[in-house]
Amino acid sequence: MQNQPADRLGDPRDRAVRRLADVLPLLLTVAAGATDAVAYLGLGGVFTANMTGNLVLLGIAGSHGVDLHVARAAAATAAFxxxxxxxxxxxxxLPKDAVWPPxxxxxxxxxxxxxxxxxxGWAAVDGRPGEVADVGLVSLSALAMGVQTACARRVALGGITTTFVTGTLTSVAEAASHGSAAHLPRRLGVLLALVLGALAxxxxLRHSPTAAALIAPALVAVTLTLGARLHSVRRNP
Incomplete structure (x- = not known):
């Protein structure tokens, strides 16, 4: 078999960049799933990465009068x-085609x-915060997720969001109705990543509250390292 021209094979560096760029939103989505699981199960049934559900909870809780549930949901929304x-x-x-600038x-x-x-803070109270501490912890978690959401939106990650995936699920269903497979593996990967993150x-959380809260920062630290590598590769072709 004759060798194909190099331009048809594609630049290996470009392929490596694409693979790395695909990994980043998956890592952040797993982190978001784990974050919401810890918040919902350990901080009084509130979300810190998914504000749609949070606003619904805010309305439901508000129908019974102002209480701690309202305070948690309001703090999460404001901090996010x-x-x-x-x-x-x-x-x-930032330029629209920016992938991972400094x-x-x-x-x-x-x-x-x-x-x-x-x-x-979570480790200090052994995963059992009191009424005042949990509002503060909710705020910290939601603040982190708000920053993450904005970062994912600013960079060119295939239109993928990492904290709310209703739009991603809608895109999958729309593509399926048209018989299109464009971006399907990436989008399905994000949906799976959110579920796996929440499961993890x-x-x-059942075995070690501290370990549960460690999942998200560990994954974000890995993402930061890989993102810096991605920027370096693109800058020095």
Missing amino acids: TAGLVVAFLMTRD RITAALAVSLVCQLAFLA GALA
Whole structure:
């Protein structure tokens, strides 16, 4: 068999960049799933990565009057929004085709710091926070997820979101109705990653609350390392 032309085979470096870029949203989505599992099961039934569910919980809780459930849901929503604003300000004016510029690394590092602060507070109360502490922990977790969400939106990760996947599920169903497989593996991978992250968080929470809270920051730290590598590869072809 004759060798195919190099341009038809594709640049190996480009293929490596594409594979690495596909891994990053999956890691962040697993982290988001684990984060929501810990928050929902360990912080009074509130979400810190999924604000759609949180707003519904806020309305349901509010129908019974202002109580701790309302405080948790309101704190999560406010902190998540603050995280979005902070990260969008840190990453404004990035080119539309940016994959992983240094400002994304800096912003995601803010998310990691918030997650580590959450981990420290969570470990200090052995995963059993009181009424005041849990609102603070909810806020830290949601702040981290808001920053992460903004970072994923700013970079070119195939239109994938990492904290809410209703749109991804809708895209999968729409593509299936048209018989299209475009981006299907990536989108299905994100859906699976969220479920696996939640499963990992829930299982870990049964045996070690600290280990459960460690999943998300560990994955974000790996993402930061790989993201910096991705930027380096693209900058030095």
